[in-house]
Amino acid sequence: MGISSSSSVCFELNGGRLAPRRLDGPPVCGCILPCFLFPRVPPEIRTQLVEQFKCLEQQSESRLQLLQDLQEFFRRKAEIELEYSRSLEKLAERFSSKIRGSREHQFKKDQHLLSPVNCWYLVLTQTRRESRDHATLNDIFTNNVIVRLSQISEDVIRLFKKSKEIGLQMHEELLKVTNELYTVMKTYHMYHAESISAESKLKEAEKQEEKQFNKSGDVSVNLLRHEERPQRRSSVKKIEKMKEKRQAKYSENKLKCTKARNDYLLNLAATNAAVSKYYIHDVSDLIDCCDLGFHASLARTFRTYLSAEYNLETSRHEGLDIIENAVDNLDARSDKHTIMDMCNQVFCPPLKFEFQPHMGDEVCQVSAQQPVQTELLMRYHQLQSRLATLKIENEEVRKTLDATMQTLQDMLTVEDFDVSDAFQHSRSTESVKSAASETYMSKINIAKRRANQQETEMFYFTLMDPSEAFPVLNPQLSLPFLVCTAKICPGHRVEINSH
Amino acid sequence: MGISSSSSVCFELNGGRLAPRRLDGPPVCGCILPCFLFPRVPPEIRTQLVEQFKCLEQQSESRLQLLQDLQEFFRRKAEIELEYSRSLEKLAERFSSKIRGSREHQFKKDQHLLSPVNCWYLVLTQTRRESRDHATLNDIFTNNVIVRLSQISEDVIRLFKKSKEIGLQMHEELLKVTNELYTVMKTYHMYHAESISAESKLKEAEKQEEKQFNKSGDVSVNLLRHEERPQRRSSVKKIEKMKEKRQAKYSENKLKCTKARNDYLLNLAATNAAVSKYYIHDVSDLIDCCDLGFHASLARTFRTYLSAEYNLETSRHEGLDIIENAVDNLDARSDKHTIMDMCNQVFCPPLKFEFQPHMGDEVCQVSAQQPVQTELLMRYHQLQSRLATLKIENEEVRKTLDATMQTLQDMLTVEDFDVSDAFQHSRSTESVKSAASETYMSKINIAKRRANQQETEMFYFTLMDPSEAFPVLNPQLSLPFLVCTAKICPGHRVEINSH
Numbered sequence: 001m002g003i004s005s006s007s008s009v010c011f012e013l014n015g016g017r018l019a020p021r022r023l024d025g026p027p028v029c030g031c032i033l034p035c036f037l038f039p040r041v042p043p044e045i046r047t048q049l050v051e052q053f054k055c056l057e058q059q060s061e062s063r064l065q066l067l068q069d070l071q072e073f074f075r076r077k078a079e080i081e082l083e084y085s086r087s088l089e090k091l092a093e094r095f096s097s098k099i100r101g102s103r104e105h106q107f108k109k110d111q112h113l114l115s116p117v118n119c120w121y122l123v124l125t126q127t128r129r130e131s132r133d134h135a136t137l138n139d140i141f142t143n144n145v146i147v148r149l150s151q152i153s154e155d156v157i158r159l160f161k162k163s164k165e166i167g168l169q170m171h172e173e174l175l176k177v178t179n180e181l182y183t184v185m186k187t188y189h190m191y192h193a194e195s196i197s198a199e200s201k202l203k204e205a206e207k208q209e210e211k212q213f214n215k216s217g218d219v220s221v222n223l224l225r226h227e228e229r230p231q232r233r234s235s236v237k238k239i240e241k242m243k244e245k246r247q248a249k250y251s252e253n254k255l256k257c258t259k260a261r262n263d264y265l266l267n268l269a270a271t272n273a274a275v276s277k278y279y280i281h282d283v284s285d286l287i288d289c290c291d292l293g294f295h296a297s298l299a300r301t302f303r304t305y306l307s308a309e310y311n312l313e314t315s316r317h318e319g320l321d322i323i324e325n326a327v328d329n330l331d332a333r334s335d336k337h338t339i340m341d342m343c344n345q346v347f348c349p350p351l352k353f354e355f356q357p358h359m360g361d362e363v364c365q366v367s368a369q370q371p372v373q374t375e376l377l378m379r380y381h382q383l384q385s386r387l388a389t390l391k392i393e394n395e396e397v398r399k400t401l402d403a404t405m406q407t408l409q410d411m412l413t414v415e416d417f418d419v420s421d422a423f424q425h426s427r428s429t430e431s432v433k434s435a436a437s438e439t440y441m442s443k444i445n446i447a448k449r450r451a452n453q454q455e456t457e458m459f460y461f462t463l464m465d466p467s468e469a470f471p472v473l474n475p476q477l478s479l480p481f482l483v484c485t486a487k488i489c490p491g492h493r494v495e496i497n498s499h
Numbered sequence: 500m501g502i503s504s505s506s507s508v509c510f511e512l513n514g515g516r517l518a519p520r521r522l523d524g525p526p527v528c529g530c531i532l533p534c535f536l537f538p539r540v541p542p543e544i545r546t547q548l549v550e551q552f553k554c555l556e557q558q559s560e561s562r563l564q565l566l567q568d569l570q571e572f573f574r575r576k577a578e579i580e581l582e583y584s585r586s587l588e589k590l591a592e593r594f595s596s597k598i599r600g601s602r603e604h605q606f607k608k609d610q611h612l613l614s615p616v617n618c619w620y621l622v623l624t625q626t627r628r629e630s631r632d633h634a635t636l637n638d639i640f641t642n643n644v645i646v647r648l649s650q651i652s653e654d655v656i657r658l659f660k661k662s663k664e665i666g667l668q669m670h671e672e673l674l675k676v677t678n679e680l681y682t683v684m685k686t687y688h689m690y691h692a693e694s695i696s697a698e699s700k701l702k703e704a705e706k707q708e709e710k711q712f713n714k715s716g717d718v719s720v721n722l723l724r725h726e727e728r729p730q731r732r733s734s735v736k737k738i739e740k741m742k743e744k745r746q747a748k749y750s751e752n753k754l755k756c757t758k759a760r761n762d763y764l765l766n767l768a769a770t771n772a773a774v775s776k777y778y779i780h781d782v783s784d785l786i787d788c789c790d791l792g793f794h795a796s797l798a799r800t801f802r803t804y805l806s807a808e809y810n811l812e813t814s815r816h817e818g819l820d821i822i823e824n825a826v827d828n829l830d831a832r833s834d835k836h837t838i839m840d841m842c843n844q845v846f847c848p849p850l851k852f853e854f855q856p857h858m859g860d861e862v863c864q865v866s867a868q869q870p871v872q873t874e875l876l877m878r879y880h881q882l883q884s885r886l887a888t889l890k891i892e893n894e895e896v897r898k899t900l901d902a903t904m905q906t907l908q909d910m911l912t913v914e915d916f917d918v919s920d921a922f923q924h925s926r927s928t929e930s931v932k933s934a935a936s937e938t939y940m941s942k943i944n945i946a947k948r949r950a951n952q953q954e955t956e957m958f959y960f961t962l963m964d965p966s967e968a969f970p971v972l973n974p975q976l977s978l979p980f981l982v983c984t985a986k987i988c989p990g991h992r993v994e995i996n997s998h
Contacts, residue, residue, distance in 0.1 A: 044849055051845040059838060066619055069594060073622070076593075080586040087579040094575075095568060116797050120565055123572070123804075136921045144918070151949065158953070162960050181852060192857035255870070262865045262875070265854060272851045279848035287835050289963070292956065295831040296911040298615050302826040303916035305622075309819050311922040313812055320808050327801040332794040336786050339558060346550040349778035350543055352771045353677075355764060356684060358691035366761045371754070376761070412795040417802035419643070422635045423810040450650065454657070457791065461661050464788065 040182035041175050045275070049171050052283060053164065056290055060160040063294065067153045071146050074305075078141035081134045088131035092124050113338050115330045122326050126319040133312045140308040148301040155293060163289040170282050174274060181264075181271045188260035195257040198250035205243035212236050397463055404460045411453045539681035540674050544774070548670050551782060552663065555789055559659040562793065566652045570645050573804070577640035580633045587630035591623050612837050614829045621825050625818040632811045639807040647800040654792060662788040669781050673773060680763075680770045687759035694756040697749035704742040711735050896962055903959045910952045 099121075212235065340347045355364050368376055598620075711734060839846045854863050867875055 042849070048845055048849065051842070055838070055842045055845050063615070066615060069597075070619060070622075073590065073594060076590050077587075077626070080583065080590065083586065084579065084583045087582065088576075091572065091575050091579065095572060098568075116562070116565060116794070119797070119801055120569060123569075123801075127576070133922060136918075140918050140921060147945065151945075159956075162957075166960065166963065178852075185855060189857040192860055196858065258862075258866050258871060261860070261862060262871060265863075265865045268852050268854055275852075276848055279846065283839075283846060284835065285963075287838070288831075289960070291831045291835065292959075293907070293911040295615070295829045295834070296908075298618070299826050299829045300912075300914075300916050302618055302622075302822065302829075304918060306819055306823050306826065307916050307918045308921070309815070311919050313815060313819075315922045316808070316812060320805055320812075323801065324805055327798050327805065330794045330798045330801075332787075332790045335794070336783065336790065339554070339786070340782075343550070343554045346547055346554050347778065347782060349775055350541070350547065353680060353767055353774075355767055358688040359695065361691055361760070363757075363760060364764075366764045367757050372757060372761060375758075408792065409795075412792040413799075415799075417799050417806050419639050419803060419806045420810050422639060422807070423632060423814045446646065446650075457658075458661075460791075461665065461788070464665065464784075 041178045045178065046175075049174075052286075053167065056160065056163065056167070056287065060156050060290060063156050064153055067149050067156070070301075071149045071153075074141045074145050074149070078138045078146075081141065082138040085131045085134035085138065088127050088134065092127040092131060095124055096128075114335050115326070116335075119323065119326045119330065122323045126323055129319045130316060133315050137308055137312055140304065145301055145305050145308075148297065148304065152294065152297045152301065155297065156290075159290055159292050159294075163286055166289060167286050170278060170286065174278050177267075177271050177274045181267050184260065184264045184267045188257065188264040191253060191257040191260040195250065195253040198246065198253040202243065202246040202250045205239065205246045209236075209239045209243055212239050401460070401463045404456060404463060408453070408456050408460060411449070411456065540677045544673075544677065548673075551785075552666065555659065555662065555666070555786065559655050559789060562655050563652055566648050566655070569800075570648045570652075573640045573644050573648070577637045577645075580640065581637040584630045584633035584637065587626050587633065591626040591630060594623055595627075613834045614825070615834075618822065618825045618829065621822045625822055628818045629815060632814050636807055636811055639803065644800055644804050644807075647796065647803065651793065651796045651800065654796065655789075658789055658791050658793075662785055665788060666785050669777060669785065673777050676766075676770050676773045680766050683759065683763045683766045687756065687763040690752060690756040690759040694749065694752040697745065697752040701742065701745040701749045704738065704745045708735075708738045708742050711738050900959070900962045903955060903962060907952070907955050907959060910948070910955065 212232075215232065357364055366376075856863055865875075
């Protein structure tokens with residue numbers, strides 16, 4: 001299951017769970033040189049080297065686990081994006097096909113010119129755009145991000161294996177040096193022991209020589225014992241010869257010992273330097289080999305994901321801007337004209353009523369000679385004074401109307417559409433605050449505002465309605481009548497504020 | 500089913516399909532005053548008024564249809580957002596619970612410090628954030644946007660009804676005036692006819708008078724007929740009386756006719772002015788009444804939707820920026836130190852090997868007296884020349900190594916993660932281009948690049964591996980050995996480029 005016992009491809013294909021081994025777990029086979037090769041290496045160092053490999057392996061297995069989690073994550077996220085994309089596509093298509101298929105399609109086509117319908121079509125366009133973008137996200141996750149992740153997994157396995165090979169060589173080198181140190185130490189100890197032994201033997205010979213020397217001192221005192229002299233001389237010679245021999249042996253052993261000690265001391269320093277170099281540089285290099293490209297490749301994978309998400313966002317934003325522009329262009333006046341143009345035979349004024357003279361009546365204008373003139377003038381003055389009253393009343397109504405309209409406009413254009421608050425995430429995991437609770441859109445607030453709005457609206461309509469705002473007029477006291485009358489009474493002008 | 504025949508609430512609750520009536524459809528009941536009230540209005544005007552109401556009704560029904568479509572759209576979109584949100588939540592939770600639940604949680608907690616794990620956790624955090632944001636979208640669509648849309652529907656119905664009431668009054672006024680015109684015309688015709696009749700009667704009387712006058716001329720010729728004179732005088736008187744009577748009648752009728760003609764002419768002008776005012780101002784006002792607040796309320800609804808979407812985007816962007824920052828901070832070196840700190844008992848250098856003197860050996864330094872000195876110096880010079888060769892070789896290897904490393908780095912950090920192209924929508928409805936096809940991520944390109952990368956990597960490792968790059972050295976010719984030797988040979992310095 002571990003990296004060391006399975007091939008890279010099998011590892012990926014099996015996809016088994018790779019629990020990182022714990023530090024106190026069983027030793028990792030194959031990660032360390034067998035003990036019998038270098039039996040004289042201190043066990044602490046041997047254990048550390050084993051643990052170092054375990055640590056590297058654990059690290060690589062953690063990475064593989066991470067990469068596997070990321071792959072699973074993006075595989076599932078890709079599925080979610082695709083589901084979302086399909087739902088959006090279906091949603092947009094449902095309404096688009098309704099628009100296309102409806103028997104009043106042609107009519108709707110004309111309606112396209114109306115600003116609210118334009119907004120609605122753009123919302124559908126945006127939905128299709130979002131659908132496409134999330135499908136693209138699915139595609140990028142599946143065919144790019146996941147592929148990269150599985151490649152990084154392969155890389156981690158391959159690099160760990162390669163690093164292990166290099167590490168094993170480093171360890172072999174280190175153990176060889178350490179093992180060698182023990183050998184040269186033993187050599188030094190041996191030569192030193194031999195040197196001591198040779199020295200003691202030399203000292204023994206010197207003692208014997210001294211003994212002989214003391215005897216020859218007695219000789220000078222006792223010269224009379226003449227017959228003993230040749231025997232004694234050969235004995236002295238023998239002792240001297242032995243001493244010389246032992247002296248040579250000692251010197252030889254001492255030199256050997258010195259060389260061995262030098263060797264040991266130099267090896268000691270070299271081993272310490274090698275161990276130090278290994279711990280300070282080589283282990284770090286080994287980890288670097290394991291890491292080679294991991295962070296860079298992972299960064300590129302994450303950046304691919306980020307690029308996809310950022311691009312989705314940009315595309316979304318562009319679409320929303322188009323809708324916002326259309327919303328800015330919602331225009332009641334322009335729509336009214338469009339409708340009136342569309343049905344222009346319904347809204348065009350009819351032909352004027354023409355004067356129909358009776359049987360050869362040649363008079364076709366108002367005659368204002370006496371006695372009719374007096375009556376006309378009287379009626380005109382009557383209208384004039386009525387108009388003055390109306391103007392005052394009208395002015396009052398107009399003021400109230402304007403104020404009411406302003407109130408209505410304020411109600412209708414209140415900027416109550418900012419929902420930023422709903423997106424302020426506290427860092428805690430508390431559930432989403434309902435956009436409707438405690439806010440502008442709460443049930444009570446809505447009811448209150450709507451009641452208020454409709455009341456104002458009704459008041460406005462009451463003011464608009466001539467039959468309620470003013471007493472019903474005699475048709476011959478109506479404004480058009482007045483206008484005409486004024487025209488045919490020369491010298492009398494009337495200022496009309498047409499409603 | 501139409502607006503005119505159902506109450507506002509029923510309309511909304513029934514939710515039936517509201518096909519806008521066609522212009523040539525049957526007349527709309529209740530939208531126009533019954534014909535018998537004003538029988539003398541020209542049929543063209545009557546038809547136009549009917550069609551105007553139909554047009555307004557059709558417009559309102561189109562709006563209701565639009566609002567209903569929008570409600571359905573946002574209801575379904577809210578569902579889609581919720582599904583998406585739940586899928587994302589489930590996805591994030593699956594991995595989060597795995598992280599929490601795993602027995603190596605504590606270990607993982609430490610691993611949190613490692614930069615790739617940090618990125619992974621932030622991706623999960625972002626997923627939860629997206630989940631929350633899309634749930635918020637659902638909430639806003641359901642509890643805000645849809646509520647607004649249904650309110651606008653109510654408004655459209657209420658305003659159409661109110662406008663219809665006002666319109667009916669306008670029509671009544673207009674029809675009354677038009678009807679009246681016919682009456683005054685008929686009156687004028689009648690008085691004119693009477694005036695003509697009176698005139699002809701007067702003329703007849705004048706003719707008789709003239710006849711009588713001619714007879715009296717004969718009288719002066721025939722004065723002899725004396726007895727006839729009183730008879731003739733009374734006859735003349737009678738004729739004169741009749742003529743006077745007829746003259747009076749004629750004058751009276753003529754005045755009546757003049758007044759009636761004046762009345763007719765004034766009414767004609769007034770009616771034309773009223774009709775003109777209706778077509779030019781009142782119809783427009785009527786449409787304004789129908790429109791009152793529609794565009795403003797719809798705009799606010801769309802802006803709520805836009806605000807939600809823009810805020811979602813901002814939140815998304817913030818989250819992505821956090822991830823991008825973490826990706827920028829992916830750091831192999833820092834992670835290596837973290838790992839080595841975490842397992843510091845495994846990576847800390849062991850105690851130095853100490854010199855172990857043999858049985859009272861008091862010499863614990865390298866002795867460099869003769870005869871050993873000569874040998875040491877010889878070995879030193881041997882090492883020195885070997886080092887010079889090594890340095891040259893090493894320099895070559897180093898150069899190749901650096902170049903190879905640079906090539907590898909270039910491969911590992913190639914900026915191949917920009918996927919903008921995948922989001923360039925053509926305006927056509929062509930299907931999404933696969934991010935993998937014909938691009939950097941195509942199967943062939945990937946295979947080629949990976950083969951290239953691994954080849955370079957292998958070459959790099961070959962250069963790194965001392966056992967392959969250099970011949971295996973005598974341990975006593977190794978660099979540490981040289982360093983130590985140099986130290987104990989006074990006056991000889993060696994420059995070491997530690998690898």
